[in-house]
Amino acid sequence: MAKKEKEIEEYITHLYVHVNEIEHFVLFSGISVQQFIRHFSDLSALLLLKHRYEEASFNIHTQLEFVVNDEFNRFLKDFTERSTALCFLDFTDERKLNMLSPQEQAELLYIAHKKETLRLPFYHHLQNRFVYLTDESQEITKIYFRDTEDFNHLVASVFNQYINEKAKTTAFWRKKNNIILPELTTEKVETYADYYEDGVLMSLFKMGKTNYGIEIRSLPENIFPDEVLGDLKLHLEKSADFIIEL
Incomplete structure (x- = not known):
């Protein structure tokens, strides 16, 4: 049986990232x-x-x-x-x-x-x-970073903030508050550094009761960054290039 595609409502959040390594800036949408x-x-x-x-x-x-x-x-x-x-x-x-x-x-x-x-x-x-x-x-945000590590930490932090907020609203976590929440590490963010230079859509979703996933999709060069989140349905029709499991 073919795997059922997720509906937009099943995603927790989306983040567009486009890195310009030469000029030390990153374009974001969704931050x-x-x-x-x-x-x-x-x-x-x-x-x-x-x-x-x-x-x-x-x-x-x-x-x-x-x-x-x-x-x-x-x-x-x-x-x-x-x-x-x-x-x-x-x-x-x-x-x-x-x-x-x-x-x-x-x-x-x-x-x-x-x-x-x-x-x-x-x-x-x-x-x-x-x-x-x-x-x-805040449809498009441009941030110049002196150090690439600050970029990696910020991306990890944004997704971890969403995971923490999701956990607070889930009765499962309230009953078992001693369970350690899954976390996106800076090492995992850095793993896909080569793809950020072309622009990617990163989409957070819940994979099960205790784990999450982030789909990474490369986007066409001719898109307008401030329109990415408005065209989510179109972009999500494309299969994810990678999935980070947390």
Whole structure:
């Protein structure tokens, strides 16, 4: 008997990933700023290049605003209540902002306006690990990563967050809360690195009572990243190229 194809409703979530290794950025669809900051919750501060958050602190040297770690939750709550286009990067200490040259400040403004860079956007004084850009709908998010490992950890974290949330709503897990949840490791994410450069759809589903799977499908080069999740039915008609079992 032929294996029954899954319906869209049987999937928990989908994530589109397209890696540009040369320019150190990744295009995502299906990721939220809440998930991103939840994963990078240990960051000291965020320099806001484009936003509408009214409670941010102000740096006189750069004439830019920022939020420190203690304000992350308030910042996310504000964004949830009124989504806006966002552009920010991390930094360690406000004193480092005062060391940015006029050229570097101009580059930051260019990034916020054009959503692209004049050069790799990683600054010696700031020691930033990423630059995050998204529109108010979050249909497409562009993230520059200094280190590929941060990308691998983020993808694993996003799927593990969904698995944890699914477990909380399942009576089976509530009765047996000593059971260890399945987890996507960064090693498994890295295994398929060669395919991310062409753009892939990663689809999480539940395989049984205690295990999950992630289907990976390579997508055509001529697609528009912000339309991938709107065309799920079309993409899911294609058989998965690989399945990661968790």
